[in-house]
Amino acid sequence: MTDTLRRRTARAITALVLDGQRRSTGTEGCARLPCPTCLDVQAARVETFVAAGRPVRFVLPAFPGKSPNSAKVLGVLPDTAERLALEYLDGLTARVREVYAPGARILICSDGRVFSDAVGIPDPHITAYQRELHSMIEALPHRGLGLFHLDDVPELAGTDHRRMRELLTERYAEPLDHLRKRIRAGEEVALYRAVTRFLFEDGNTPEYTGSRAALQRDARARAYVVVQRSKAWGELLSERFPGSVRLSIHPQPCGAEKLGVHLVSTADDWLTPWHGVALAEGERFVLVKRAHAEACGASLVCVDGRPSHYALPGVAAA
Ligand SMILES: [Zn+2]
Missing domain, CATH: 3.40.50 (Rossmann fold)
Structure with missing residues (x-):
């Protein structure tokens, strides 16, 4: 060649x-x-x-x-x-x-x-x-x-x-203290913030009874560990x-x-398949959070007896 x-x-x-x-x-x-x-x-x-x-x-x-x-x-x-x-x-x-x-x-x-x-x-x-x-x-x-x-x-x-x-x-x-210093100095901030947001959302379950401030603090502390291990x-x-x-x-x-x-196509640049569900909109699928699909009035579709995705009313499941 x-x-x-x-x-x-x-x-x-x-x-x-x-x-x-x-x-x-x-x-x-x-x-x-x-x-x-x-x-x-x-x-x-x-x-x-x-x-x-x-x-x-x-x-x-x-x-x-x-x-x-x-x-x-x-x-x-x-x-x-x-x-x-x-x-x-x-x-x-x-x-x-x-x-x-x-x-x-x-x-x-x-x-x-x-x-x-x-x-x-x-x-x-x-x-x-x-x-x-x-x-x-x-x-x-x-x-x-x-x-x-x-x-x-x-x-x-x-x-x-x-x-x-x-x-x-x-x-x-x-080392965690080294990473913390770098993030506080402005390096890898976008990733750190996104991970913090996901951890906060993941912890903010329907069952959670603590305060938002406590959850936020905890999410920030764990985000350093997640970024450290990912790297x-x-x-x-x-x-x-x-x-x-x-x-x-x-x-x-x-x-x-x-x-x-x-x-998968999504309106949120940081959303991933493991943080969301597939929602069938006509011929195409988008990725959304489950609560969003339900708030839109979408219905749950099961395949082989297992929850698979959501479909908007009047739209055939793919
Ligand atoms: Zn470029």
Whole structure:
């Protein structure tokens, strides 16, 4: 393959991924979408794979486990919200194959185990979620997705979940006081605020009886731990899968090393399938919080006897 063709192929692959690009963060935002600056940065990474004639490897830390708040989600297991996201990603690998025969592989690095204690999801729920996610991936038509968990790290085999998190933190995490200082100085503020908001919402369940101020304080303290562990997980992944193209479910600054992508269409740039439900609006699905779907008068649709998604009245379920 000539240099020109290689470069053009890498850019064509990257453009397909940029189709799902999220609005980037605050003042560091992209001037427009899809963004030419982000295209340049990501295409350079993709080109390494193209030069070697290997499938492009994308690494996506995501799909941690369902929010513990029943006002946001339908339950513990992945449902149509996750299925749509996985179908989108699997379809993306098929679209890459059309422009580049070796194709692409997206490794979903399910990160719930990494911070389950800090986000309040019991470990058995994480295990059940991961198992169902695995079945959903197995059923996809293009076979473009893989799954990797903390439990799959060979050095941690046979360790209990609490100890796994300790070892991850010891080996890869930035000290909490250091991270706190950086966030207070204005670094990673968008991510910190988003995590705080999710933790606050997750804790603000119909059963919660404490004060909002106490919940807010608690959410802020736990957000530091969630950010710390997520970053430690990212470090482990870049050591384990060097050279991979990093995708993220969070908006990123323009030209960042990671590329923020949407998995399912939503009005809220930070909402994810595991913090919401799928709502069928005619031919298309959007992601909303469960309470929102119910307030709209949408009805619950079950598939195989299990809650799957919501549909607006008069609209056929897809
Ligand atoms: Zn950009």
